[in-house]
Amino acid sequence: xxxxxxxxxxxxxxxxxxxxxxxxxxxxxxxxxxxxxxxxxxxxxxxxxxxxxxxxxxxxxxxxxxxxxxxxxxxxxxxxxxxxxxxxxxxxxxxxxxxxxxxxxxxxxxxxxxxxxxxxxxxxxxxxxxxxxxxxxxxxx
Ligand code: ATP
Numbered sequence: 697x698x699x700x701x702x703x704x705x706x707x708x709x710x711x712x713x714x715x716x717x718x719x720x721x722x723x724x725x726x727x728x729x730x731x732x733x734x735x736x737x738x739x740x741x742x743x744x745x746x747x748x749x750x751x752x753x754x755x756x757x758x759x760x761x762x763x764x765x766x767x768x769x770x771x772x773x774x775x776x777x778x779x780x781x782x783x784x785x786x787x788x789x790x791x792x793x794x795x796x797x798x799x800x801x802x803x804x805x806x807x808x809x810x811x812x813x814x815x816x817x818x819x820x821x822x823x824x825x826x827x828x829x830x831x832x833x834x835x836x837x
Contacts, residue, residue, distance in 0.1 A: 701720060701735075701772055702714070702715070703716075703749055705747075705776065706774065706775050708777070715751070717749040718751060718752065721749075722742060722745075722747045722772070722774065723744070723746060723747065724740045726740065733770065735768075737767060739766050739767070741762075741765075742763045742764065744759075744816065744820050746758070757827045757831075758827060759778075759780050759820075759827040759828075760776045780827070782827045782828055785827060785828040790824035793817060793820070794825065796817070797821060801814045
């Protein structure tokens with residue numbers, strides 16, 4: 697049997713995923729990285745982005761928001777502030793969050809202390825919408 701990697705994704709609230717997979721691609725803060733079984737161990741921080749994992753021919757998409765990834769030859773552990781599988785993303789909620797963040801950002805200048813907070817909210821909502829679309833769901837305007 698071919699070797700696999702145990703992918704575990706944990707947030708402060710729950711164990712989001714625990715599955716044997718063939719390949720993982722994650723949004724490292726220094727750039728996206730890919731992991732196959734037998735990878736050299738490393739530890740990295742994550743940014744807001746899309747995480748994908750492959751099981752055979754199936755590719756699954758998830759949204760992750762910040763955190764850490766620990767890679768060992770047989771396991772990838774993701775400790776994220778938030779993580780959602782594509783099918784559980786509430787599109788209307790993400791759209792509302794996007795619109796609210798865009799509205800707030802228009803009122804702020806880059807020097808405002810809340811600018812980065814709102815920019816991060818906008819980024820999270822855009823990634824959630826991007827990932828939700830991967831399931832073939834449509835965004836209703
Ligand atoms: P919102 O502004 O939409 O309420 P938020 O910024 O409060 O979002 P987060 O702090 O990123 O949300 O996440 C809080 C919890 O809600 C996490 O468990 C996250 O997985 C979940 N969550 C946030 N947005 C969505 C969404 N659009 N669909 C499904 N779960 C979501």
